[in-house]
Amino acid sequence: MSEFRLPSLGADMDDATLREWFVKPGDTVKNGDIVAAVETNKGIIDIEIFEGGTIEQIMVQPDEKVPVGAVLALYRTEHESEVKRLTPEPATHPFNKERASQPERTPEPESTSAEAPLRKRISPAARKRARELGIDPDTLSGTGPDGAVTLDDVLAGAGPAAPVTKPATQPELSRAGMRQVIAAAMARSKREIPHYYLSTTIDMTPALDWLEARNTQRPLPERMVYAALLLKAVAMAVKKIPEMNGYFADGQVQLDTDVHIGVAISLRTGGLVVPALHNVTKKSLDQLMPDFFDLVDRARSGHLRASELQDGTITVTSLGEQGVETVFPIIYPPQIAIVGFGSLVDRVIPVAGKPAVRRVINASLAADHRVSDGHRGGLFLAEINRLLQEPESL
Amino acid sequence: MNMTYREAMRAAMREALQQDERVFLMGEDVGRYGGCYAVSKGLLDEFGEERIRDTPLSESAFVGAGIGAALGGMRPIVEVMTVNFSLLCLDQIVNTAATLRHMSGGQFSVPVVLRMTTGAGRQLAAQHSHSLECWYAHVPGLRVIAPATLEDMRGMLRVALEDPDPVIIFEHNALYNREGELPDDVSVTEIRRAAVRRTGNHISLICYGGNLVKALEAADELAKSGIEAEVIDLRSLRPLDDATILTSVRKTRRAIMIDEGWHSGSLAAEIGMRISEQAFYDLDAPLARVCTAEVPIPYPSHLEQAALPQVATIVSKAREVLGQHV
Amino acid sequence: MTPNMSADEIKALVLEKLLQVAPDIEPAQLDTATPIRDQYDFDSMDFLHFAIALGQQCQLEIPEHDYRELQSVDGAVDYLVKHSNGNAAAK
Structure with missing residues (x-):
């Protein structure tokens, strides 16, 4: 038995509705006979059969809508005996290749066919690169096997002008999606990282006095917030205690010589991102402040770069502005330390043997005990403190 | 020096016999007959019956004896005529040779080298032509290697003999008559790493033993239409050198494995x-x-050839993977 | 901003700049007499943006020690009324 299938009558044709049969079971047909009329989005088209024989069975009734390749009728060829069955080979049937090269269409729920439209073929390498470049691979035409979109197709689609490191815009995370990302990272951190915690109080008066004097001489857009001093102090302290800066992954420590500080930034819509401020030690305060300003702006407007979301080597979180005094931070894996700052508060502390009202801040450290010990962590906080007492050195 | 693969293996055995008195060769017809594939021809005259030993037709007995000799401090080379016959001594190899180090808590080593021919193509029919290497490559405790070049045929034996654990060398019978130029200084080659026999950027052809010749020919054919195939010769079937394979595939992003075993459960x-x-x-x-x-x-020759991997099938599969319909 | 802007006009301007910085603020619910950061997430960065916007709009150089006067909407309006008039008079 042979199968008479709905042919593809154009590259954009996915299906058709059978309108009329011109033959019935028992009829004899020859090569080239018109056997049925089908309606496509281009109108009603007569379809021919390309092999002679006898119609055995009608499989699709008028007004039924079927996809390209569906069996419309069974017939016996002139040379076929009753018992011989031809097994069709769908893989070599022309309609398959044609369909595979077509963009995916939304499958029609009412379709009763077993042949659901194929998912567009995109190679794993192509899919991965497309995501990195922010390209929708479904819009590309494929040159790979069975019309699959390959890596080269993606690179061609990106255009010659697109640099390989074209920054991907921050993926649009829904609130729930972001919650999931945070949940996964924090659960992993608490599960895998043996945290130790240290904290100390830092007299910020010298730093704030220095900052105010500096800002007085500058127009508003060039003024600095004290948080920038904190970031710079943390980065410079890393130079002295390097085991706070880097990664712990696959059982191995990988310390970094560059300091990219992940800055915890809460978003107005809820949630949190921790983009990296690159090469903090290499930037003067004058360079750092605009970069910091820019980073926060872009974080809140959803225009972070992929590198910023991945490159952090240590994190700083400052919850001070919400009025908490001390933060007990959780390390952002696979990093190995995080520094938290509370709010600036007025406290009476001894200065040169006499009580004095000073502006102080609480600095806390959570560090990975697999990588460093409390003694080194203590030295790290002490170094941050020392640097903030000499703000002009930052 | 120009020589055949057969002569290269003979030279390797001669050198081992000369350099280490613990080395001896045994197997069916390896002495008077000179080996079923004439690999050991002449060695009996040179080294005598003590060291070139003809055995009864009992694979289980003589492979077992080889394992025992290895346990006793010798360095036996045991020739099993073809991998098809090795099924008779599977128990000795899998249950004894491969396990004794483990079961003795590391006290016993079995430094035996088993040489077997494998492969089809010479009209030897179904009981002499199968490629069962992957069965041995499945077993922890064994090292399984397959020379595909003249250099490896010459150099792998010595490294295998130095291994404290059992090593199986698979020699594809279609290679024995091939000739090539062997540099004078080759006496040891790498057996742990796969080798890149031809470099290319478009597709990786991964093969071993007798199929290297076909893969290289296929690569030549593909090059005519601008397809640069990279050809990886596995050399070691167990353990597999993942690093070399993955480095190649990450570069070419496409791979075809060429294997004379059957598809199902193959290497x-x-x-x-x-x-x-x-x-x-x-x-x-x-x-x-x-x-x-x-x-x-x-x-029948035409059916045998139709059943085996061929240059044309490799070429057409490569075009298919590259999306070139032919 | 012109010297003869009314207090209401200045207030509208302040609210406009505030919403640019913090679009989630609901002006109808905002208590203009209370510091903004007591009602909304409004950190030092946001404040800096806000101050820069006001300073540019009114061509004012707002010194750092005056920041506290800009903490609430009403405070900001008062501050601008006081200083921009002086500014305008100086011209």
């Missing part, structure tokens, strides 16, 4: 799975393989 299947596990996101096309048809190897 090709294992390698494909490893690529999928470790390099999925680097792939640009479905993995593919060219293996032997799932039939006992036929006797």
Whole structure:
């Protein structure tokens, strides 16, 4: 038995509705006979059969809508005996290749066919690169096997002008999606990282006095917030205690010589991102402040770069502005330390043997005990403190 | 020096026999007859019956004796005529040679070297033509290697003899008569790492033993239409050198495994799975393989050739993977 | 901003700049007499943006020690009324 299938009558044709049969079971047909009329989005088209024989069975009734390749009728060829069955080979049937090269269409729920439209073929390498470049691979035409979109197709689609490191815009995370990302990272951190915690109080008066004097001489857009001093102090302290800066992954420590500080930034819509401020030690305060300003702006407007979301080597979180005094931070894996700052508060502390009202801040450290010990962590906080007492050195 | 693969293996055995008195060769017809494939021809005259030993036709007995000799401090080379016959001594190899180090808590070593021919193509029919290397490559405790070049045929034996654990060398029978130029200084070659026999950027052809010749020919053919194939010679079937395979596939993003074993449960299947596990996101096309048809190897020449991986099938599979319809 | 802007006009301007910085603020619910950061997430960066916007709009150089006067909407309006008039008079 042979199968008479709905042919593809154009590259954009996915299906058709059978309108009329011109033959019935028992009829004899020859090569080239018109056997049925089908309606496509281009109108009603007569379809021919390309092999002679006898119609055995009608499989699709008028007004039924079927996809390209569906069996419309069974017939016996002139040379076929009753018992011989031809097994069709769908893989070599022309309609398959044609369909595979077509963009995916939304499958029609009412379709009763077993042949659901194929998912567009995109190679794993192509899919991965497309995501990195922010390209929708479904819009590309494929040159790979069975019309699959390959890596080269993606690179061609990106255009010659697109640099390989074209920054991907921050993926649009829904609130729930972001919650999931945070949940996964924090659960992993608490599960895998043996945290130790240290904290100390830092007299910020010298730093704030220095900052105010500096800002007085500058127009508003060039003024600095004290948080920038904190970031710079943390980065410079890393130079002295390097085991706070880097990664712990696959059982191995990988310390970094560059300091990219992940800055915890809460978003107005809820949630949190921790983009990296690159090469903090290499930037003067004058360079750092605009970069910091820019980073926060872009974080809140959803225009972070992929590198910023991945490159952090240590994190700083400052919850001070919400009025908490001390933060007990959780390390952002696979990093190995995080520094938290509370709010600036007025406290009476001894200065040169006499009580004095000073502006102080609480600095806390959570560090990975697999990588460093409390003694080194203590030295790290002490170094941050020392640097903030000499703000002009930052 | 110009020589055949057969002569290269003979030279390797002669050198081992000369340099280490613990080394001896035994197997069916290795002495007076000079070996079923004439690999050991002349060695009996040179080294005498003590060291070139003809055995009864009992694989289980003489492989077992070889394992015992290895346990006793000797360095036996045991020739099993073909891998098809090795099924008679599977118990000795899998249950004894491969396990004794483990079961003795590291006290006993079995430094035996088993040489077996493998492969089809010489009209030896279904009981002499199968490629069962992957069965041995499945077993922890064994090292399984397959020379594909003249240098490896000459150099692998000595490294195998130095291994404290059992090593199986698979020699494809179609290689023995091939001739080539062997540099004078080759006496040891690497057996742990796969070798890149030809470099290319478009597709990796991964093969071993007798199929290297076909893969290289296929690469030549593909080059005519601008396809640069990289040809990887596995050399070691157990352990597999994942690093070399993955480095190549990450570069070319496409791979075809060529294996004279049957598709089902083949080494090709294992390698494909490893690529999928470790390099999925680097792939640009479905993995593919060219293996032997799932039939006992036929006797008639045209059917035998039809069942085996061929240059033409490798070429057409490569074009298919690259999306070039021919 | 012109010297003869009314207090209401200045207030509208302040609210406009505030919403540019913090679009989630609901002006109808905002208590203009209370510091903004007591009602909304409004950190030092946001404040800096806000101060820069006001300073540019009114061509004012707002010194750092005056920041506290800009903490609430009403405070900001008062501050601008006081200083911009002086500014305008100086011209």
